[in-house]
Amino acid sequence: MSRGGNCVGFHNPCAGIPSITSFAILQQHAQALRGTVSTLIHQSSRVTECVNSLQNLYKLADVANKVVDGEEPYPNSTLSTDKGMAFELRNVSFAYPGGKSKENAIQNVSLKISAGQLVVIVGTNGSGKSTIIKILKLLNRLYDVDSGEILVDGIPIKNYRLSDLRKAQALLTQDHKLFPLTLAENIGLGNPERVNDMEMVLQAAEAGGATELIKKLEDGVQTTLSPVQTAQGNHLEKYKTLQSMLENMEKEADVSGKSCPGGEKQRLVAARTFMRFLSGGIRFAVADEPSSALDPKAEYQLFQRLRESGDGKTLIFVTHRFGHLTKHADLIICMKDGQAVETGTHKELLALGGEYSELYNVQAQAFSDGSG
Numbered sequence: 513m514s515r516g517g518n519c520v521g522f523h524n525p526c527a528g529i530p531s532i533t534s535f536a537i538l539q540q541h542a543q544a545l546r547g548t549v550s551t552l553i554h555q556s557s558r559v560t561e562c563v564n565s566l567q568n569l570y571k572l573a574d575v576a577n578k579v580v581d582g583e584e585p586y587p588n589s590t591l592s593t594d595k596g597m598a599f600e601l602r603n604v605s606f607a608y609p610g611g612k613s614k615e616n617a618i619q620n621v622s623l624k625i626s627a628g629q630l631v632v633i634v635g636t637n638g639s640g641k642s643t644i645i646k647i648l649k650l651l652n653r654l655y656d657v658d659s660g661e662i663l664v665d666g667i668p669i670k671n672y673r674l675s676d677l678r679k680a681q682a683l684l685t686q687d688h689k690l691f692p693l694t695l696a697e698n699i700g701l702g703n704p705e706r707v708n709d710m711e712m713v714l715q716a717a718e719a720g721g722a723t724e725l726i727k728k729l730e731d732g733v734q735t736t737l738s739p740v741q742t743a744q745g746n747h748l749e750k751y752k753t754l755q756s757m758l759e760n761m762e763k764e765a766d767v768s769g770k771s772c773p774g775g776e777k778q779r780l781v782a783a784r785t786f787m788r789f790l791s792g793g794i795r796f797a798v799a800d801e802p803s804s805a806l807d808p809k810a811e812y813q814l815f816q817r818l819r820e821s822g823d824g825k826t827l828i829f830v831t832h833r834f835g836h837l838t839k840h841a842d843l844i845i846c847m848k849d850g851q852a853v854e855t856g857t858h859k860e861l862l863a864l865g866g867e868y869s870e871l872y873n874v875q876a877q878a879f880s881d882g883s884g
């Protein structure tokens with residue numbers, strides 16, 4: 513048996529350590545080594561992921577921006593009216609870039625929306641409602657259509673300056689974010705130049721139905737919303753540094769939970785949209801399911817206020833609910849399988865007895881068949 517430097521063995525008389533202890537130490541080292549190797553393997557796969565993401569970023573940077581800015585100022589001095597934006601879709605088809613489906617999300621859609629109309633888009637899931645909104649939000653021109661043409665106030669959308677179009681639109685969706693700022697700032701984001709104009713902020717809050725919620729809070733509009741706590745963070749009370757690092761990482765995160773439940777969040781987001789309306793110059797507003805978390809009374813009030821402030825704006829709503837909106841709409845667009853299968857008013861579409869009346873009757877039946 514070696515008595516030199518090689519002291520590892522079941523029996524090590526040079527160190528006088530009992531063999532069982534040596535074995536335990538050996539096992540510990542082996543375990544630590546296994547842990548290190550598996551961490552290394554995990555980390556190296558993360559490195560590959562990071563490198564791939566970086567590569568993709570560089571590839572993206574090489575992609576030429578296909579959206580070419582136009583030169584025509586908006587509003588057009590001769591064609592635009594102060595009633596709002598007018599739209600025309602001529603044989604428009606669109607498939608999402610990189611989308612898995614070979615089918616177009618919308619197919620050969622032709623329709624006209626007059627300036628100042630209150631328009632409601634209905635249809636089953638996946639029928640293309642939000643896609644119509646996205647290409648009409650065209651206004652951002654994130655999605656240029658594959659074929660067909662979109663006209664705004666009689667001129668192809670592509671001719672307009674993007675920045676002018678953006679200034680003229682407001683958007684209200686269910687997935688807008690709230691930030692860990694004060695309520696006033698969250699609302700003021702709709703019109704950042706006037707974020708300190710408390711009179712305007714409170715006016716927007718009232719229109720969005722957020723006044724009661726603000727009154728309940730000790731600091732009113734100056735209440736700062738707290739960032740979201742993830743499930744991960746909840747286990748980390750003992751590790752203060754790690755917890756505060758995670759919380760900082762969540763700064764950009766949405767606000768929800770106790771500090772602001774769904775319905776209240778939608779009210780604040782709606783208030784932000786009204787703040788944007790108050791900035792002036794808005795001629796087109798889109799609302800994509802803006803009331804999904806609101807109770808029926810709050811939903812009615814929101815629609816009323818949107819309608820009341822709709823002067824000088826074309827309003828387009830996407831909804832699954834049939835009610836005040838569809839009843840008052842100047843134009844209902846009923847989508848099915850990517851096509852605008854029916855257009856008209858509630859009465860006209862009911863009289864048709866087609867897709868719209870079928871969808872309507874499913875909801876109406878719940879109240880009329882005495883099953884409730």
Ligand SMILES: Nc1ncnc2c1ncn2[C@@H]1O[C@H](COP(=O)(O)OP(=O)(O)OP(=O)(O)O)[C@@H](O)[C@H]1O
Nearest residue numbers: 608611612617635636637638639640641642643644
């Ligand atoms: N970002 C996307 N990438 C790829 N395909 C998409 C994308 N968004 C929607 N689609 C597809 O386009 C089609 C139309 O979807 P769209 O969201 O317009 O329908 P929708 O009527 O608004 O549905 P819902 O009522 O469920 O919101 C669907 O087949 C959908 O899967």
